[in-house]
Amino acid sequence: MLALAACAPGSLAPAPSPTRAARPSASASASATPEPSADPAPDRPVLFASLAASDGLAIVDPDRPEPLLDVVEVGRAPWGVAAHEGTAYVATADGLAIVDLAARERTALVPYLHQPAPQAGAEGFGEYRDGGLGIAVSPDGEQVAVAVHRWPDPAWLEVYDVDEGAFTGSADVGIRPFDVLADPEGDWFATVDHDSYSVSVVGRATLAVERHEIAPFGDLGFAGWEKPHYGAVTADGRIALPFQGLVTVLLDPATGATDRVEMTANSHSHGVAAAPDGTLVTAGTGAFGTARGMPNASFLDPASGDERVVPLEHPHETVAIWQPEPDVPWTAVLGGGFTRDGWWDGLTLVDPATGAVREVPLAGRPQHVIAAVLPAE
Structure with missing residues (x-):
């Protein structure tokens, strides 16, 4: 049997420190997350963050003196998060969590079609654990697609029907899909398949799969570092995939055609997000494999190739765009839960x-x- 490796070469093992995090309390130390604060203004954006070393989904307003608004219990080792019109969907190790955002409570934990066996202790947390990984919701809010990993079996993209309240179909995809993307036009979902150096484009209507190998440095197998992690959909409908802070590949999901944009960040790439002006923001985690630089954030214009690189003290896992008002400049937000x-x-x-x-x-x-x-309560 092959030994499964993620970013690091080696055998299957849990990520470091995968212990359940305690909820914030009045006795929490000054270095811990502050107590939940007052509600934001109605209909104002906030940040939702999966707390991967716990069972929580954090609700955060980063512009408040006490940013943490609440923590909702969703299920063990949450990974991906998606939201649509007052409902959040969280891919956990044990099922798909459905969260009523107005009530700030989980209303369901739906088992996957390919439900993994229960995992206890360290094995139940971290990037190697079985269960839900990437997640996306369709633009119309009718379907939620969850990537489900169950080693050593293949991974699946499972489709949850919101009206039926159940998973209704699945498709085989690549190995350990860290991320799921949704077509803004509503025709497809796509998985970013970390350990098979691929993107699997899945038709919403048929669940037919088109697999595209994306390996700008070659397929180096499980022991390689030059793998895709996360993707972002650009304004022209392509999927942007950064590698090593050295190149971003732009994939046309309809044809499989690719273009390359050279990068200078020189830092092992994880999360990426597309900003309103088309800038691609990538989290660089440091020197791994062919990447030799330190942790940073890359701001890349894919049209011109212009790039600004901002050094960071820590590596990060994913990127979001924070723009609380439409007439204020956007800011990049990076999650510190590097795997x-x-x-x-x-x-x-x-x-x-x-x-x-x-x-x-x-x-x-x-x-x-x-x-x-x-939403307001």
Whole structure:
């Protein structure tokens, strides 16, 4: 049997420090996440962050003196988060969590079609654990697609029908799909298949799969570092995939055609997000494989190739765009829950214009971060 490796070569093993994080309390130390604060203004965006070393989904307003608004219990080792019109969907190790955002409570934990066996202790947490990984919701809100990993079996993209309240179909995809993307036009979902160097494009109507190998440095197998991790859909409908802070591949999901944009960040690439102006923001985690640089955030214009690189103190896992009002400049938000050593309990905000960096403590290893509206209770 093959030994499964992620970013690091080696055998299957849990990520470091996969212990359940305690909920914030009045007795929490000054270095821990602060107590939940007052509600934001109605219909104002907030950040939602999966706390991968716990069972929680954090609700955060990074502009408040006490940013943490609440923590909702969703299920063990949450990974991906998606939201649509007052409902959040969280891919956990044990099922798909459905969260009523107005009530701030989980209303269901739906088992996967390919439900993994229960995992206890360290094996139940971290990037190697079985269960849900990437997640996306269709633009119309009718379907939620979850990537389900169950080693050594193949991975599946499972489709949850919101009206039926159940998973209704699945498709075989690549190995350990860290991320799931949804076509803005509503025709497909796509998985970013970390250990098979591929993107699997799955038709919503048929669940037919087109697999595209994306390996700008070659397929180096399980022991390689030059793998895809996360993707972002660009304004022209392509899928952007950064590698090693050295190149971003732009994939046309309809044809499989690719273009390359050279990068200078020179830092092992994890999360990526597309900003309103088309800038691609990538989290660089440091020197791994062919990447030789330090942790940083890359701000890349894929049209011109212009890039600004901002050094960071910590590696990060995913990226979101924070723009609480439409007429204010956007800011990049990076989740500190890097899947390997070096993660930190917090979010980092980076101003693309000035390079200014601001950190927001958040206990529980915040991994996947998104911005969405929090309805009034």
